[in-house]
Amino acid sequence: xxxxxxxxxxxxxxxxxxxRSYADIGALVGLSAPAVKRRVDRLRAxxxxxxxxxxxxxxxxxxxxxxxxxxxxxxxxxxDDIHRGLERLPEVVAASTVTGDADAVVQVFAADMRxxxxxxxxxxxxxxxxxxxxxxxxxxxxxxxxxxxxQWPGSRP
Amino acid sequence: xxxxxxxxxxxxxxxxxxxRSYADIGALVGLSAPAVKRRVDRLRAxxxxxxxxxxxxxxxxxxxxxxxxxxxxxxxxxxDDIHRGLERLPEVVAASTVTGDADAVVQVFAADMRxxxxxxxxxxxxxxxxxxxxxxxxxxxxxxxxxxxxQWPGSRP
DNA sequence: TATGAAACAACAGAGAC
DNA sequence: GTCTCTGTTGTTTCATA
Numbered sequence: 001x002x003x004x005x006x007x008x009x010x011x012x013x014x015x016x017x018x019x020r021s022y023a024d025i026g027a028l029v030g031l032s033a034p035a036v037k038r039r040v041d042r043l044r045a046x047x048x049x050x051x052x053x054x055x056x057x058x059x060x061x062x063x064x065x066x067x068x069x070x071x072x073x074x075x076x077x078x079x080d081d082i083h084r085g086l087e088r089l090p091e092v093v094a095a096s097t098v099t100g101d102a103d104a105v106v107q108v109f110a111a112d113m114r115x116x117x118x119x120x121x122x123x124x125x126x127x128x129x130x131x132x133x134x135x136x137x138x139x140x141x142x143x144x145x146x147x148x149x150x151q152w153p154g155s156r157p
Numbered sequence: 158x159x160x161x162x163x164x165x166x167x168x169x170x171x172x173x174x175x176x177r178s179y180a181d182i183g184a185l186v187g188l189s190a191p192a193v194k195r196r197v198d199r200l201r202a203x204x205x206x207x208x209x210x211x212x213x214x215x216x217x218x219x220x221x222x223x224x225x226x227x228x229x230x231x232x233x234x235x236x237d238d239i240h241r242g243l244e245r246l247p248e249v250v251a252a253s254t255v256t257g258d259a260d261a262v263v264q265v266f267a268a269d270m271r272x273x274x275x276x277x278x279x280x281x282x283x284x285x286x287x288x289x290x291x292x293x294x295x296x297x298x299x300x301x302x303x304x305x306x307x308q309w310p311g312s313r314p
Numbered sequence: 315t316a317t318g319a320a321a322c323a324a325c326a327g328a329g330a331c
Numbered sequence: 332g333t334c335t336c337t338g339t340t341g342t343t344t345c346a347t348a
Contacts, residue, residue: 011213016208016210017208017209019175020168021339022340022341022342023340023341030318031318032317032318032319032340033318033340034317034319034342034343036318037341037342038211038317039316040306043312046217048214048217049211051173051211052210052212053172053173053174053209053210053211054168054171054208055207055210056205057205057207060203066253068255068262074167079295079296079298080275082298083298083299086298086299092299093301094297094300094301095297095298096223096295096296097294098292098293098294098295105225105292112255133254134261135255135257135262136256136257137255138236138253138254138255138256139253140251140252140253141236141261142243142244142251143250143251144249144250144251178324178325178326180324188333189332189333190325191326191327191328191332191333191334192332
């Protein structure tokens, strides 16, 4: 995939506000509306853009407790096992296998401490989980493109 | 803020695809298009919806290395100090102060290992940073609403 | 191959009910 | 909440460098 500066600027504009009209974006980057649309279509077809979504404030919706749970698994646990166990929990918003002591890191939102503990217990009770270690988020310092926005740095490497 | 089931279903529909028309969403949830629009407007006014954005595949854009960097700070380091230092780094997509041994956890995307190391060095050289500890993401298991999507569980607590 | 201009269809927005 | 109208926008077609 080769992106040029125009593609990058279009991505920036969409990241800030995906409801901008093609004409608006065109005015920003110096193209006509159809030209912008064609590039956006190409970015989607190539997989760079995977969709359009809404930015939500978790706190405003009642998710006031956030944390990361590291999970340590037994031998012969596959990433698929972990995935299957976690995808049933709606409070889990992200999970990755990682290097280091823990096998995976799980990002969790909960209504409050009591709820967080409940989620922690559900994760800990998964058969492949040997133990967990969790840290709570005190204050979210920075979320590129606001809370829960595209997890990408916004420019090309 | 009080959300009812209709609001929640509208949020779900928008999270999946923010470009759905109000009429489409209305057909999904059993409302007319203007009724959906009014609810979306209210959700924006109340702060539950903070905006609309594009979902991006970091790997497709060349960000193939992801990791978490825990930073340990000196005494009398304020969250603002950390924020100021990190916001200048485009590779940092999220950061939070946390409980536990580390003072903050930083999520970073980089082009490759070499680039990741560079970012790590830049963070480690901040005056308030005493030491860091980083883990690399092996495979992203789960991203609710795909990579880089809203970091919220998708239903109400 | 990428673009701009024009034409059409679909939609958002605002009002009355 | 719905229905209706109007201006705007998305989308396609076509011509062009």
